[in-house]
Amino acid sequence: MGRSIVFASGKGGTGKTTAIANVGVALAQFGKEVIVIDADITMANLSLILGMEDIPITLHDVLSGEAELNDAIYEGPASVKVIPGGLSLEKIKKAKNPERLKELMREISSLADFILIDAPAGLEMTSITALLIGKELILVTNPEISAITDSLKTKLVAEKLGTLPLGAVLNRVTNEKTELSKEDIETILDVPVLMIIPEDPEVKRASAYGIPLVIKNPTSPAAIAYKQLAAKLAGIRYTPPRPESPIKRVFKALFGGGRR
Amino acid sequence: MSLFTTILVIFLLLMNIFLVILYLSEKRSSRYVAYDEESRSTLKRRVTHLKEELESELVDFDIEEWEKALEESLEEEIKNL
Numbered sequence: 083m084g085r086s087i088v089f090a091s092g093k094g095g096t097g098k099t100t101a102i103a104n105v106g107v108a109l110a111q112f113g114k115e116v117i118v119i120d121a122d123i124t125m126a127n128l129s130l131i132l133g134m135e136d137i138p139i140t141l142h143d144v145l146s147g148e149a150e151l152n153d154a155i156y157e158g159p160a161s162v163k164v165i166p167g168g169l170s171l172e173k174i175k176k177a178k179n180p181e182r183l184k185e186l187m188r189e190i191s192s193l194a195d196f197i198l199i200d201a202p203a204g205l206e207m208t209s210i211t212a213l214l215i216g217k218e219l220i221l222v223t224n225p226e227i228s229a230i231t232d233s234l235k236t237k238l239v240a241e242k243l244g245t246l247p248l249g250a251v252l253n254r255v256t257n258e259k260t261e262l263s264k265e266d267i268e269t270i271l272d273v274p275v276l277m278i279i280p281e282d283p284e285v286k287r288a289s290a291y292g293i294p295l296v297i298k299n300p301t302s303p304a305a306i307a308y309k310q311l312a313a314k315l316a317g318i319r320y321t322p323p324r325p326e327s328p329i330k331r332v333f334k335a336l337f338g339g340g341r342r
Numbered sequence: 343m344s345l346f347t348t349i350l351v352i353f354l355l356l357m358n359i360f361l362v363i364l365y366l367s368e369k370r371s372s373r374y375v376a377y378d379e380e381s382r383s384t385l386k387r388r389v390t391h392l393k394e395e396l397e398s399e400l401v402d403f404d405i406e407e408w409e410k411a412l413e414e415s416l417e418e419e420i421k422n423l
Contacts, residue, residue, distance in 0.1 A: 135392065169392065170399055175408045179415075287378070290385035332367040 084115070086187065086197040087315070088216025088245065091223055092232025094125075094203035097253040098222045100285060100295070101308070102200045103131040107294045108312030110162040112320075115194040117155070117163040121183060121212040122202040124174055126167025132158050133292025140168035142177035144186065151189055159297050163194065187215040196315070203232075205239060213240045221250040221271065225261040230270055237271060249276035251311065256281045277311040279304050 089102045099122075106118040120128035120141060129135045137156055143149035144165075151165075158164040168174065190197055201212035213219065219240045223233040237247050250271055252264065255278050264275045282304035288295040295305045306322045313320030 130388075130392075135388070169395075171396065171403055172399055175411065287381045290381040290388075292388065332363065 083191050084117075084194045084197050085218060085315075086191055086199065086216045087218045087220055087248070088121075088199040088201050088212055088240075089220050089222050090201035090209065090213060090236050090240070091203060091221060091229065092205070092234075092236040093223075093229045096222050096224050096229050096233075097279070097285075098203075099127045099131050099200050100289065101222050101251055101253060101279070101311075102198050103128060103294050104296045104305070104308035105312045105315070106162045106164075106196075106198050107158070107160045108296045108309045109196050109198075109316055110160040111296065111309075112312060112316055112318050114196055114316055115163075116196045116198065117165060117190055117194040118158075118198045118200065119165040119190070120167035120200050121208070121215070122167060122200055123177055123208045125202065126169060128164070128200050129166035129169065130292060131289050132164060132166075132294060134158060134164060134166055135169060135292070137166055140173060141165050142168035142173035145179055145182050146173075146176035148176070151186055155193075159294055165190075181211060183211050183215050205235065209236075210239070210243070213243050213245050216245055219245045219247045220276065221247065221273065222253055223250055223267070223271075224254050225252055225263075225267065227262075230262065230267060234271055237273065247273045249274040251275075251277050251279060253279045254281045255279065276314060277307055279307045279311075 089098045089105075091098050099120075102118055106116045109116045118128065120126045122128075123142070123145075126140070126142075129137065129140075134156060139149045139153045141154055144151050144154045154165050156164045156166065168177070187197070197216075199212055199216050201216075202209045213236070219237070221233040221237055223229045233250065240247060250267065250273050252267060252275050255261065257280075262270075264278060268275055280303045282295075282302055284299045284302040285295055285304050288298040291298060295302060296308055299305055300309070301323050309320060310322060312318075
């Protein structure tokens with residue numbers, strides 16, 4: 083049985099989908115069998131981050147009983163397995179039975195070392211279902227009041243449902259003085275901060291191309307943080323690449339090739 | 343021109359050249375802007391494609407049927423409580 087970890091936040095836009103895509107790919111790069119599931123039934127975005135928006139069969143087709151689970155499992159970057167959600171409105175309409183996700187999880191849990199579940203924002207029925215199907219929880223939050231408050235609600239509900247909170251991932255950290263500190267957030271949420279992901283413009287660029295950051299720009303600060311998080315989850319020792327010296331960067335930028 | 347002024351002018355000139363090199367290297371660096379032109383056009387192409395697909399789908403989309411289906415599933419949930 084693999085570990086099923088649900089990535090949730092409460093608030094939308096904290097970077098759950100980006101986190102799950104990158105952690106999933108990083109775990110696969112470390113040699114782990116990984117399945118990532120887009121459990122955000124109404125606003126499925128995982129396929130966009132992974133550049134897989136043109137796939138024919140999705141989780142929605144499986145939920146509506148029109149396809150078998152195996153038909154909706156695709157091989158993504160670095161051999162990570164992906165069960166994407168459908169982007170079409172028609173498919174959202176058909177997949178009105180998210181409860182079936184629980185049954186599907188029983189089938190999926192034996193197929194990989196890690197099953198990472200992208201939960202929808204909010205605490206609606208689909209979000210609760212996502213919390214129910216994961217055994218462990220990672221809160222993806224930002225260092226600001228509304229994100230922290232919503233993450234706290236999610237954590238409390240998850241605990242009631244019997245899901246074990248592993249910790250929080252602080253995403254899009256700029257280290258501005260107005261931001262809550264790691265210690266403040268650990269005290270409020272009562273869980274450890276597993277990783278701090280810095281604000282990194284490369285995240286946006288990678289998502290524009292539909293390529294996970296850990297592949298598109300593996301030496302960028304956020305990519306390194308995602309790999310560190312994946313290593314932590316897998317219990318693997320990971321030495322991040324050394325940042326380039328400023329002098330080397332100047333020479334490389336001037337004479338040695340342009341943008342990646 | 344005194345020696346001091348000459349040295350100062352040379353120093354300022356070198357400093358300007360150094361700053362221009364730094365500026366150019368940063369500008370060419372992959373982290374200079376979030377959206378360079380290539381990324382922007384890729385993003386635009388993907389979003390436009392998705393928009394077209396959704397719009398074509400909306401032509402036959404029956405919103406009333408969806409409302410009805412949602413009501414039914416809500417009723418089912420209430421019954422199951």
